[in-house]
Amino acid sequence: DLGDEDTLRNNVxxxxxxxxxxxxxxxxxxxxxxxxxxxxxxxIDSLELSGQVVDAYTAEPVEKALVMLYDxxxxxxxxTTKPFYFGRTDEKGQFRVSNVRGxxxxxxxxEDADANYRFNQAAERIAFLSxxxxxxxxxxxxxxxxxxxxxxxxxxxxxxxxxxxxLKMEFNREPHEELNLITDAAYExxxxxxxxxLWHKEEQAWELIVKADTLLNDTIPVxxxxxxxxxxxxxxxxxxxxxxxxxxxxxxxxxxxGFNRPVSALDTSLINLLADTLPExxxxxxxxxxxxxxxxxxxxxxxxxxxxxxELLPGAVIDYWGVPSxxxxxxxxxxxxxxxxxxxxxxxxxxxTTTQYHCRLLISNKEPTAVFNHTGALNYTNEFKLIPPxxxxxxxxxxxxGNGRWDSGDYDLExxxxxxxxxxxxxxxxxxxxxxxxxxxxxxxx
Numbered sequence: 001d002l003g004d005e006d007t008l009r010n011n012v013x014x015x016x017x018x019x020x021x022x023x024x025x026x027x028x029x030x031x032x033x034x035x036x037x038x039x040x041x042x043x044i045d046s047l048e049l050s051g052q053v054v055d056a057y058t059a060e061p062v063e064k065a066l067v068m069l070y071d072x073x074x075x076x077x078x079x080t081t082k083p084f085y086f087g088r089t090d091e092k093g094q095f096r097v098s099n100v101r102g103x104x105x106x107x108x109x110x111e112d113a114d115a116n117y118r119f120n121q122a123a124e125r126i127a128f129l130s131x132x133x134x135x136x137x138x139x140x141x142x143x144x145x146x147x148x149x150x151x152x153x154x155x156x157x158x159x160x161x162x163x164x165x166x167l168k169m170e171f172n173r174e175p176h177e178e179l180n181l182i183t184d185a186a187y188e189x190x191x192x193x194x195x196x197x198l199w200h201k202e203e204q205a206w207e208l209i210v211k212a213d214t215l216l217n218d219t220i221p222v223x224x225x226x227x228x229x230x231x232x233x234x235x236x237x238x239x240x241x242x243x244x245x246x247x248x249x250x251x252x253x254x255x256x257x258g259f260n261r262p263v264s265a266l267d268t269s270l271i272n273l274l275a276d277t278l279p280e281x282x283x284x285x286x287x288x289x290x291x292x293x294x295x296x297x298x299x300x301x302x303x304x305x306x307x308x309x310x311e312l313l314p315g316a317v318i319d320y321w322g323v324p325s326x327x328x329x330x331x332x333x334x335x336x337x338x339x340x341x342x343x344x345x346x347x348x349x350x351x352x353t354t355t356q357y358h359c360r361l362l363i364s365n366k367e368p369t370a371v372f373n374h375t376g377a378l379n380y381t382n383e384f385k386l387i388p389p390x391x392x393x394x395x396x397x398x399x400x401x402g403n404g405r406w407d408s409g410d411y412d413l414e415x416x417x418x419x420x421x422x423x424x425x426x427x428x429x430x431x432x433x434x435x436x437x438x439x440x441x442x443x444x445x446x
Contacts, residue, residue: 018194045101051143056417061093182209262293262320270316350441
């Protein structure tokens with residue numbers, strides 16, 4: 001690349017890459033790897049740099065990423081200057097930059113959204129070496145560049161207060177950082193993936209100030225109730241929400257039921273819990289979920305392969321506003337046979353005792369079946385008893401800052417994305433014990 005000038009440098013080898021610009025006359029097939037190489041000095045440079053560009057989280061290869069080399073070692077060179085050498089990755093994410101002269105180079109890979117050979121858009125993914133690399137005749141290294149998108153500053157994308165008693169705030173991403181909610185109003189809070197729900201009782205207009213360390217500072221006005229004497233909800237209803245029990249239920253877990261608004265109390269005299277349609281009153285305890293007050297959990301000793309029915313008579317459930325249910329609400333479950341479930345044991349060995357590891361166990365690449373952290377002990381075992389059979393995936397994040405999540409990289413802060421290990425486990429079969437051993441010292445080498 002000639003940079004912003006049209007003058008060739010002295011003693012430099014230049015490579016003109018034609019891409020698919022040249023095609024044969026009859027069939028129109030493009031020439032493969034057609035290049036024209038020339039030098040402004042007495043010889044042709046012959047060094048090369050190769051490697052692979054992968055997604056920083058999934059380790060999947062990235063095709064058509066731009067790989068750039070700079071002999072200018074300034075900190076901001078990726079953002080301000082075109083590269084001196086460059087290449088592109090193939091369908092396997094592999095690249096080779098040839099005819100390079102010896103010396104020190106800063107190296108980066110880029111998904112160049114605007115084709116200007118610079119890292120200048122928040123949507124562009126980048127990978128970079130933390131220190132320059134020296135190319136000599138003896139250099140023999142295959143680089144692994146982990147492409148990441150920097151995390152955007154948190155912004156409030158949408159606010160919905162159209163329904164009295166509920167304020168929903170949607171953000172441009174998951175609000176990982178600590179949010180400071182400032183208001184005189186009382187509320188119940190539910191954290192969703194990229195939004196926050198507040199249930200409140202205020203009938204007069206009020207304000208909520210939302211602050212975060214990422215410079216977020218918004219004031220949300222909430223209108224007064226439309227009719228002060230007729231704003232109470234009509235009656236709580238049973239709904240399916242994430243976290244409530246599926247209809248086919250593992251016998252070792254509590255029964256849980258989801259409602260369309262928060263629960264504050266129960267009148268147990270108006271509740272019938274039946275097993276196999278027998279009208280006996282079962283002994284149980286109940287509690288509102290600490291993370292989501294729309295979920296009610298019932299704890300009792302469950303039998304296998306048994307049908308359970310929960311009947312909530314009118315008035316049995318009291319919502320957040322003190323309004324009793326007006327309908328008869330019914331929820332049914334069927335417990336499954338323990339022999340139709342499996343057991344999974346995960347063992348970590350050679351753990352770096354100074355590092356926290358954030359782990360997720362997913363089934364069929366869906367929502368996590370389990371999430372756990374480990375730090376401290378050199379060896380660690382976690383057992384998952386009576387879980388559904390299927391194909392599980394284990395994700396282990398080298399959680400360097402101990403915040404219980406994966407952190408992307410940051411070019412300006414010279415921070416690399418946290419390393420991730422993803423392993424597809426052997427299929428867990430029904431009535432089977434599966435053991436998985438993970439040597440962390442070989443996975444996360446220094």
